[in-house]
Amino acid sequence: MFEPTPQVDLSSGKYLKLWQGPQHPGITGNMALELTTMGDEIVDCKTHVGYLHRGFEKLMERRTFIQNFPIVCRIAVPEPTFNEYLYAAVVEELTGIESPERAEWIRTLNLELMRLASYLMWLGGIGAAFGQGTVYQWTVTHRDYILDLFEEMTGARVYHMYIVPGGVRGRLPEGFEERCNDVLNRVEKLLFDVEKVLFNNFVFKKRTKGLGVIAPEMVDQYGITGPNQRAAGFVRDLRRDAPYLVYDQLEFDVITATESDAYARSWVRYQEMHQGIRMLRQCLERTPREGPFQARMPNVLHWEVPAGETYVKAECTRGEYGYYMVTDGSEYVRRVHVRGPSYTHAIALMEKLAVGTNIADTAGLMVSLHTYPPEIER
Amino acid sequence: MSTATDLLERFGTNYRISEVNEQKADLTFFKVPKDQAVRLLRELRDDAGYTHLAFLTNIDYIERGIFTLNYMLHNYDTRHTLGMHVDLDRDNAEMESIHNMWAQAATYQRELREMYGIRFPGSPRLDDDFCLEGWDQIPPMRKEFDTAAFSLARFYSRDGRGTEDPREHMKQQLYPTHTDDAPEGGN
Amino acid sequence: MSLKDLISPFYVWQRAFEKPYTQKRPIEDRPGAPRYRGFHMNSEDCIGCGTCESICQNRAIDMVPVEGLEQRPGDSGLRPRFDYGRCCWCALCVDICTTRSLHLSNHYAWVTEDPDAFHFTAGTDPMPWNENSLGYRRDDDYHLLVHDRIEMEMLGPDESVRGFDEVMKGYTEEQAVLEADRCVECGICVATCPAHMSVPDYIRSVRKRDYETGLRLLYETNPFSSTCGRICTHRCETVCVMGYQGDPIAIRFLKRAIVDRVPAERYREILGDDVSDNGRTVGVIGAGPGGMSAAYYLRRLGYGVTVYEAQARAGGMLRYGVPSYRLPDDQLDKDIDYIRSLGVEVRFNTLVGRDVTFQSLLDTHDAVFLAVGLNQPSALRINGEEHPRVLSGLKVLDDVANGLDPGIGRKVAVIGGGNVAMDAARVSRRMGAEVTVLYRRRIEDMPADPDEIHESQAEGCTLVAQAIPVEIKPAASEAQVTIVWGEAEMVADDKGGRPRPVLQEDRMHEETYDCVIAAIGQGGQIDFIPSDYREQIEFKWNKFVPGDYQQTGLAKLFVGGDIANSRADAISAIEDGHHAARGIHRFLGGSADA
Numbered sequence A: 001m002f003e004p005t006p007q008v009d010l011s012s013g014k015y016l017k018l019w020q021g022p023q024h025p026g027i028t029g030n031m032a033l034e035l036t037t038m039g040d041e042i043v044d045c046k047t048h049v050g051y052l053h054r055g056f057e058k059l060m061e062r063r064t065f066i067q068n069f070p071i072v073c074r075i076a077v078p079e080p081t082f083n084e085y086l087y088a089a090v091v092e093e094l095t096g097i098e099s100p101e102r103a104e105w106i107r108t109l110n111l112e113l114m115r116l117a118s119y120l121m122w123l124g125g126i127g128a129a130f131g132q133g134t135v136y137q138w139t140v141t142h143r144d145y146i147l148d149l150f151e152e153m154t155g156a157r158v159y160h161m162y163i164v165p166g167g168v169r170g171r172l173p174e175g176f177e178e179r180c181n182d183v184l185n186r187v188e189k190l191l192f193d194v195e196k197v198l199f200n201n202f203v204f205k206k207r208t209k210g211l212g213v214i215a216p217e218m219v220d221q222y223g224i225t226g227p228n229q230r231a232a233g234f235v236r237d238l239r240r241d242a243p244y245l246v247y248d249q250l251e252f253d254v255i256t257a258t259e260s261d262a263y264a265r266s267w268v269r270y271q272e273m274h275q276g277i278r279m280l281r282q283c284l285e286r287t288p289r290e291g292p293f294q295a296r297m298p299n300v301l302h303w304e305v306p307a308g309e310t311y312v313k314a315e316c317t318r319g320e321y322g323y324y325m326v327t328d329g330s331e332y333v334r335r336v337h338v339r340g341p342s343y344t345h346a347i348a349l350m351e352k353l354a355v356g357t358n359i360a361d362t363a364g365l366m367v368s369l370h371t372y373p374p375e376i377e378r
Numbered sequence B: 001m002s003t004a005t006d007l008l009e010r011f012g013t014n015y016r017i018s019e020v021n022e023q024k025a026d027l028t029f030f031k032v033p034k035d036q037a038v039r040l041l042r043e044l045r046d047d048a049g050y051t052h053l054a055f056l057t058n059i060d061y062i063e064r065g066i067f068t069l070n071y072m073l074h075n076y077d078t079r080h081t082l083g084m085h086v087d088l089d090r091d092n093a094e095m096e097s098i099h100n101m102w103a104q105a106a107t108y109q110r111e112l113r114e115m116y117g118i119r120f121p122g123s124p125r126l127d128d129d130f131c132l133e134g135w136d137q138i139p140p141m142r143k144e145f146d147t148a149a150f151s152l153a154r155f156y157s158r159d160g161r162g163t164e165d166p167r168e169h170m171k172q173q174l175y176p177t178h179t180d181d182a183p184e185g186g187n
Numbered sequence C: 001m002s003l004k005d006l007i008s009p010f011y012v013w014q015r016a017f018e019k020p021y022t023q024k025r026p027i028e029d030r031p032g033a034p035r036y037r038g039f040h041m042n043s044e045d046c047i048g049c050g051t052c053e054s055i056c057q058n059r060a061i062d063m064v065p066v067e068g069l070e071q072r073p074g075d076s077g078l079r080p081r082f083d084y085g086r087c088c089w090c091a092l093c094v095d096i097c098t099t100r101s102l103h104l105s106n107h108y109a110w111v112t113e114d115p116d117a118f119h120f121t122a123g124t125d126p127m128p129w130n131e132n133s134l135g136y137r138r139d140d141d142y143h144l145l146v147h148d149r150i151e152m153e154m155l156g157p158d159e160s161v162r163g164f165d166e167v168m169k170g171y172t173e174e175q176a177v178l179e180a181d182r183c184v185e186c187g188i189c190v191a192t193c194p195a196h197m198s199v200p201d202y203i204r205s206v207r208k209r210d211y212e213t214g215l216r217l218l219y220e221t222n223p224f225s226s227t228c229g230r231i232c233t234h235r236c237e238t239v240c241v242m243g244y245q246g247d248p249i250a251i252r253f254l255k256r257a258i259v260d261r262v263p264a265e266r267y268r269e270i271l272g273d274d275v276s277d278n279g280r281t282v283g284v285i286g287a288g289p290g291g292m293s294a295a296y297y298l299r300r301l302g303y304g305v306t307v308y309e310a311q312a313r314a315g316g317m318l319r320y321g322v323p324s325y326r327l328p329d330d331q332l333d334k335d336i337d338y339i340r341s342l343g344v345e346v347r348f349n350t351l352v353g354r355d356v357t358f359q360s361l362l363d364t365h366d367a368v369f370l371a372v373g374l375n376q377p378s379a380l381r382i383n384g385e386e387h388p389r390v391l392s393g394l395k396v397l398d399d400v401a402n403g404l405d406p407g408i409g410r411k412v413a414v415i416g417g418g419n420v421a422m423d424a425a426r427v428s429r430r431m432g433a434e435v436t437v438l439y440r441r442r443i444e445d446m447p448a449d450p451d452e453i454h455e456s457q458a459e460g461c462t463l464v465a466q467a468i469p470v471e472i473k474p475a476a477s478e479a480q481v482t483i484v485w486g487e488a489e490m491v492a493d494d495k496g497g498r499p500r501p502v503l504q505e506d507r508m509h510e511e512t513y514d515c516v517i518a519a520i521g522q523g524g525q526i527d528f529i530p531s532d533y534r535e536q537i538e539f540k541w542n543k544f545v546p547g548d549y550q551q552t553g554l555a556k557l558f559v560g561g562d563i564a565n566s567r568a569d570a571i572s573a574i575e576d577g578h579h580a581a582r583g584i585h586r587f588l589g590g591s592a593d594a
């Protein structure tokens, strides 16, 4: 299973050691690749992380349960909402608090909006990695439209701090549905443009097809989840297999592919964006306008969570995102472990797939795996 | 019959399984002794369908002198998750490596080595830095590592900070003598 | 490669005509969304409770004194100072703010060359966004605190009027823990409690179900905790910060929750009160809460304490005034018996001035503490009040406490609006009488505890406000009496005081009752102090005006309780006793650590 590092003799003059990063075009955040190349072909790849390590899991052990709520969003910068939701869900499970229906709808709306924003950023990334800078500019602009929506809903563009244990922090603003629908229409229109410009682009096709193929048997060996897994033909999606929030009430398709290369993965994500828009439209229509959006909470200043442990997971853009929490009945958590898909996608998987590719493709390959370093380092 | 009871029946005779906790319909935790753990993991993966290692992590029970590893396994067919606990001696924490069973395990083991000081003999690049470059303190995830004390010692604080406790402040201002620690004098 | 794949990308040019999204900052302003979590603002409603500081996970907040801002009961005088080197604009401080004074503005960009400018006191420092009206505020339906008090089981009015059973049932353990959980532990109330009890600490011990620690905390400042847990005037609750958005914490009843769960036999062991005699003695006049509190703290310091009490039982007005449905005798006994168990000697039926002279006390003891209370009912000062069917509230309550029939009849008028009046009224209801309470001012002006007013009404007492008694006249029957009263209009006071009731001579009423119970106040009786001593002591309106540590001009004499303070409640008497004990200890050469 574990591939030993090939024995290369650097003094032979045949090889070159090459460092890429930690400012790396293949990733949102910082991470370095230590490549050993022969010509422009990579014969060995080692990843180096830690540039964004802030010790969140440790910090959380030393803060009260409510104080952790504004911290967790930072564990995945482009996609903070999944952390907010999972932290809330794990605490709710251990305390027996049930967030009301209205909050569950608003949370779903948030998560799907976040997915769309995160995918837009990724779409720009995959375009840029293959020389399509224009796509990047379009998608980042459209992501900003979504951030505008987040700003009016949550009070912040990136670190929303909106999904809180017990529910959400406020009702949807007046007229939100209309503005959100408008943004969805604009994004949808853009997506069709991107399809023409990127997915139907022979350069893009040529460079991504056959790049970084994940064989089906690797999926479980490497713990691969999300679109990376679905592009390898697996019909697995936590929103369908272990529905949380209101996903069991939404209509959507689980997108898969079989080629399992960079193109297939991108195409899966692209279609998931359309599915996301579809789900968002349902959320906008069906989110209750009345009723409580927060469960009755104890005084959070000295909130003691009963002793226990659990694991709660959700399907984020990159795959299985999960919070494992152990409590001991005190006002502080004993242990939180955040399971982010990038942990294996960016390290074990990347180190394996990079071998045999060439230098120019590393960034594109990495983007095609869609990874975020902070969730590796926590 | 639930999955947890199934499992117990199936593996209970060959393994010393204890502390079974059915947290929810699709999640069960249990404990197994260190010397049986990897054998059981292999059996769970190869014969029971728990093919997915979601993560491997550790919990510090400093007051009991133990570390508890948690191997989180998932079975995609039954959609059931198992959390397998293994206790280690905190002062001499060592565990058999599973880098040959799952590709990402080596990374987890490297991290556990760095953050808790747990050794996994044979695990690749085990002693390479993972997140911490040039770290000269004890492994920071161990409970005895005090983050606040560390940053106070390592970094300088902003001038002009300082707070008053409302209750104490009011006491000093409003009723200084009406307490047992009243200042001396003034008979 | 298909032709389409070659042509399709050229579609791009169309987009060149789209309106760019770029914002022309700083040429054009882009205000934050109405909910934006921008810079902090703090309104005048802030009372400096520091809850924002406790929730801030970044330690971005210091509570600091602000020039020109005085601390006063209910306001620490401190204000939150923000360090923007640490803040992450999570707004938890806004969510938790007990007065809702703290907000975030939607102002998010501010440039200055001085990094220390980003360290400021919100609301009082002149920040450019102070007038901002938008920004993050806590949603009305979102709470991180519990605003409603946990209800306590009590006897319904139908049941309660039938006897003298305790009305308030006390919290169950679960209820007490939930109520205690509401406390934010700011400690603002401690200054307002006359005894400065460690309120947040003992509430925490209730939450932790640690009643031993709780009892020790209570006895640091109050040896009448069972009593006060029932009938304290709970001034602390009037400043409780939880009262700003909901109900104040039931501080009084949480005190009771502790003592209710510790049996009397365990007090000594838990409190660890070892008494070793220091060879000196103190005489105490009056076994009310003031006298007994002093006795407790003096005894703990090793003094031999002798209490001289005119009555046959200890407790003062708590025994002979407060009715047993509010304070059962055995609960008062629990407090008093513990004090006596430490070796405090009480000489009952010993009236100072009659059975023993004041001078002899000064001669035999190293110091004397006097807390004789107020037991002389004040006169109504209207014609005819010497009628035999005009009774005093104190007398009625005293008779009931002693198991005697006060002989009130079936139709009763009570005059007054304080706790004595309420007690007299509710006791009369329990004796089967139909009760009307006449009070000069409005109901909201009544000095009685609002709960008392409410419960007396529930029990069927009729409250007539703005009713001024004018004259008492004999009635047709000798067993009855007639009262003449007039309606009053409230007239604003030009000097800024509270509005005065002014009699409306054209709206007079006359009504006949079996008796009229006067309960408009009481005075003290200190004739037993020889006049040459009295000249050395400062008095105001027949009350002592003690100096530091409750000492009088007569150096050996310390005073406290109703006769020496204006608050006239149990907890103030208790604090006076404690404070005097400290003072006596200092006076006799000990340290202040009492």
Ligand SMILES: Cc1cc2nc3c(=O)[nH]c(=O)nc-3n(C[C@H](O)[C@H](O)[C@H](O)COP(=O)(O)OP(=O)(O)OC[C@H]3O[C@@H](n4cnc5c(N)ncnc54)[C@H](O)[C@@H]3O)c2cc1C
Pocket: C231, C232, C233, C285, C286, C287, C288, C289, C290, C291, C308, C309, C310, C311, C314, C315, C316, C317, C318, C321, C322, C323, C350, C351, C352, C353, C371, C372, C373, C374, C375, C397, C419, C420, C423, C528, C560, C561, C562, C563, C568, C569, C570, C571, C573
């Ligand atoms: C009807 C009523 C209801 C009340 N309700 C409440 C309430 O709900 N909550 C509350 O906090 N407070 C209440 N109070 C007030 C409270 O009872 C008093 O504030 C408190 O008892 C005062 O304590 P003290 O020690 O100063 O005096 P007292 O309690 O009056 O005790 C004085 C003692 O001194 C004795 N004494 C007097 N003269 C002499 C003498 N010459 N020689 C020897 N002994 C003497 C008296 O017999 C008495 O026992 C109430 C009072 C009354 C009358």
Ligand code: SF4
Pocket: C052, C055, C056, C057, C058, C059, C060, C061, C082, C086, C087, C088, C089, C090, C091, C092, C093, C094
């Ligand atoms: S906004 Fe958050 S970080 Fe800033 S002062 Fe308030 S609680 Fe602290």
